[in-house]
Amino acid sequence: MNLPDLMLQIVYGRLAWALVAAALLLALLPVTARRTKVLIVAATVALMALPGPASPAYWLTLALQYPSGLLLGFAVMALRARWHGRQPRFAMRPGLALGLAAIGLLLYLDTFGVLALGLYYGGFSPVAAPLLACAAAVGFAVNAWRGHAAAPSAAMLMALLLFSVLRLPTGNLWDALLDPLLWSWALGSTIVAARRRLAGRRALHRQPAQAGPDLVAARAVRAE
Template structure:
């Protein structure tokens, strides 16, 4: 399995972290900025996007992407894809939701648990290293692409399906972010998001079955929409 060029990885890190940061900030700042600067109400989204792009493009350690990569490694292609979908949704004013689709969230959570236990030596299956293997990675990429295409064509979890297809395409063409297919489909931030989505969805299901009302979040708190991806 060929590995990506280091220059491509650096460029990818800046673009991917820029997408993730913009998706998170655009969930909060467009609500706060108009209250502070009413004249910026129509331009707040563009201001946030341009500012983040400039900051991420700074050379070396001057870029936030440099430090984010040191701490969290590269964002997965799937997380970058979700962030891009979120930005498109917010830019066009479509409704968005914090939670991942329940099926996607559950699959990512379970896969992440197995991979992390394997990486810690608890299971010792060597699954992560199979992501570098040409045959195993090809079969997994095909399965992921089929799942993503099915989600889009069946109009179920369209956002997740589109993000999954983008991640597989990015890996297939450029081997980004690391040359390992697992890194293209999962990272610690995405796993935490998926796990949180599973917990919240399970809580809602429990309350709906028990007939107890679920406390609605406060309208002013949009931090729960940090990802800004619609759930379809």
């Protein structure tokens, strides 16, 4: 088991929470000037860098653990989009959201002893975890290079590199890919996508019923 240095974890936690908070603020605020965007990012970094309990990152880490590398990657991609004047996606891509929600549910059930499969502790494996991370990193690097879901692939690649090189945030592969906040986002995105798909199917079923009387009237006019 190769764990990251405690000081490195603390620095990572402060910086990661700062970038996540800045990405959220810039996604919600109608900011267009680049200077203002830089000031918001600088202000959140300075606020999270305050010592001990004076830093919001201290309490956020107590409540939600360290941000996963994947959440940090999404925050960086969102900041990049806002820098170029694009609006970030509030809902995660349906396929990715469903996968993260399912994996998170499985891991939480395993952690609480409901399944008792030992999946979470497998993330500390000195052989399997690094091999899986390297294989996944190659796959997502190819995806990003080809332009297939470039932003999510780049975020995933960032998370895998942080784990492979620095073992951040905790030395566990699953913690590099998932955290409570990211899992909640994935679960919410999955519910939103399911509701949209259900609404779309209902709209398709309503169209023939609504078109029926119109079709009959059109045929009657033609007959006249």
